[in-house]
Amino acid sequence: MSVEKVKVYKDLMGENEKWAAETRKLLSGKNVRMINVIGSPGSGKTSLLERMVRDLGDKCAFAVLEGDVETTADADRIAALNITASQLLTGGACHLEAKLVYYALRDLPLDDLDMVVVENVGNLVCPAEFDIGEHAKIAVLSVTEGEDKPSKYPLLFHESSAVVLTKTDLLPYLDFDKAECLRHIEKVNPNIPVFEISSKTGDGVENWIEWVMSERHAGLVRNPN
Amino acid sequence: MSVEKVKVYKDLMGENEKWAAETRKLLSGKNVRMINVIGSPGSGKTSLLERMVRDLGDKCAFAVLEGDVETTADADRIAALNITASQLLTGGACHLEAKLVYYALRDLPLDDLDMVVVENVGNLVCPAEFDIGEHAKIAVLSVTEGEDKPSKYPLLFHESSAVVLTKTDLLPYLDFDKAECLRHIEKVNPNIPVFEISSKTGDGVENWIEWVMSERHAGLVRNPN
Numbered sequence: 301m302s303v304e305k306v307k308v309y310k311d312l313m314g315e316n317e318k319w320a321a322e323t324r325k326l327l328s329g330k331n332v333r334m335i336n337v338i339g340s341p342g343s344g345k346t347s348l349l350e351r352m353v354r355d356l357g358d359k360c361a362f363a364v365l366e367g368d369v370e371t372t373a374d375a376d377r378i379a380a381l382n383i384t385a386s387q388l389l390t391g392g393a394c395h396l397e398a399k400l401v402y403y404a405l406r407d408l409p410l411d412d413l414d415m416v417v418v419e420n421v422g423n424l425v426c427p428a429e430f431d432i433g434e435h436a437k438i439a440v441l442s443v444t445e446g447e448d449k450p451s452k453y454p455l456l457f458h459e460s461s462a463v464v465l466t467k468t469d470l471l472p473y474l475d476f477d478k479a480e481c482l483r484h485i486e487k488v489n490p491n492i493p494v495f496e497i498s499s500k501t502g503d504g505v506e507n508w509i510e511w512v513m514s515e516r517h518a519g520l521v522r523n524p525n
Numbered sequence: 526m527s528v529e530k531v532k533v534y535k536d537l538m539g540e541n542e543k544w545a546a547e548t549r550k551l552l553s554g555k556n557v558r559m560i561n562v563i564g565s566p567g568s569g570k571t572s573l574l575e576r577m578v579r580d581l582g583d584k585c586a587f588a589v590l591e592g593d594v595e596t597t598a599d600a601d602r603i604a605a606l607n608i609t610a611s612q613l614l615t616g617g618a619c620h621l622e623a624k625l626v627y628y629a630l631r632d633l634p635l636d637d638l639d640m641v642v643v644e645n646v647g648n649l650v651c652p653a654e655f656d657i658g659e660h661a662k663i664a665v666l667s668v669t670e671g672e673d674k675p676s677k678y679p680l681l682f683h684e685s686s687a688v689v690l691t692k693t694d695l696l697p698y699l700d701f702d703k704a705e706c707l708r709h710i711e712k713v714n715p716n717i718p719v720f721e722i723s724s725k726t727g728d729g730v731e732n733w734i735e736w737v738m739s740e741r742h743a744g745l746v747r748n749p750n
């Protein structure tokens with residue numbers, strides 16, 4: 301990392317953190333909690349959100365903010381399930397920044413909501429560096445990505461409040477060593493809960509939904525590390 | 526994207542492009558060609574490289590540069606196959622920059638090489654924005670990531686000279702519509718060749734190796750769009 305780059309990111313962070321603080325103030329005033337879902341492209345983030353709409357939608361009033369570089373495909377998928385969904389397009393950038401999230405939140409009916417779920421741009425690196433004012437980050441990792449990703453991309457797993465291990469229906473067809481993956485996760489974040497789920501079959505989704513509900517009631521602990 | 530950010534990226538690019546030009550001069554002088562392999566975390570880039578070492582190693586003298594945020598796991602995997610492999614650690618950054626690649630190349634035995642294969646940091650966004658002096662970018666997309674990634678992350682697919690569609694052995698267990706995926710690719714890059722391969726079974730690897738060899742002989746066309 302060049303010297304210029306470190307300086308630049310510090311400047312950006314200052315601006316970003318002002319907006320993140322504004323967002324937390326806005327959400328606190330409305331008693332709304334926000335989670336920031338982060339994972340690789342195609343790791344199953346949107347499918348997880350579709351499951352959450354189906355299984356959580358009647359217990360908790362929530363809206364979805366979909367972050368992408370291009371297209372409204374993901375917001376369209378969520379909106380098709382009759383839940384409020386907005387698409388945040390970064391126009392080339394590899395992560396969501398707090399200012400864009402803040403303005404999207406201002407347009408949501410926050411008085412009627414318990415929670416906002418943000419799906420960040422598909423990327424294991426940059427989104428973890430940018431606070432968007434969330435109360436908890438959730439790391440999504442699919443079993444097709446291999447066991448070692450938590451060690452290779454440690455910041456996200458260190459900063460997150462839970463890991464959702466997706467696509468477990470594919471385990472019979474993969475050389476995936478789950479115990480090894482859990483060791484990689486434990487190395488960067490010893491006490492983080494890990495939820496193994498298949499959005500396709502529904503396996504494990506109930507445990508995940510229960511955790512979200514109980515954490516929501518407890519107010520969600522931000523960045524517990 | 527904020528105004529500050531656009532300005533910042535322009536500044537960085539200027540410095541980066543000087544090093545990319547130095548790299549191209551260095552490689553031209555030695556008649557070495559370099560390809561830059563880019564894809565999501567866990568898309569099968571390192572497995573593809575392992576296959577290339579096995580099937581291309583006796584036809585073409587090449588070395589591997591492995592880009593990662595953390596760990597030397599990937600360079601260790603390649604070096605275990607008795608090929609020269611260096612690990613480039615970005616220390617948190619989400620892509621390789623030209624200066625780091627240049628210094629790694631200077632330490633390789635370029636007089637004895639035909640080609641250098643670089644595996645970039647697992648990320649569909651940022652690596653596509655940074656020229657590292659390569660002669661061709663190769664986009665790696667696994668069938669587990671879904672059909673729509675070329676439309677959601679268009680820059681990489683637009684800039685690349687070929688797409689390698691990996692993990693085809695998993696197709697029987699996925700709801701993956703290959704024709705739809707090819708339409709997404711075609712939309713951003715109408716004439717790009719697509720190679721469907723399974724590094725696990727070896728299916729399709731031969732066609733890919735043939736293309737790499739014939740393109741190497743032709744000198745590799747950089748950024749054909």
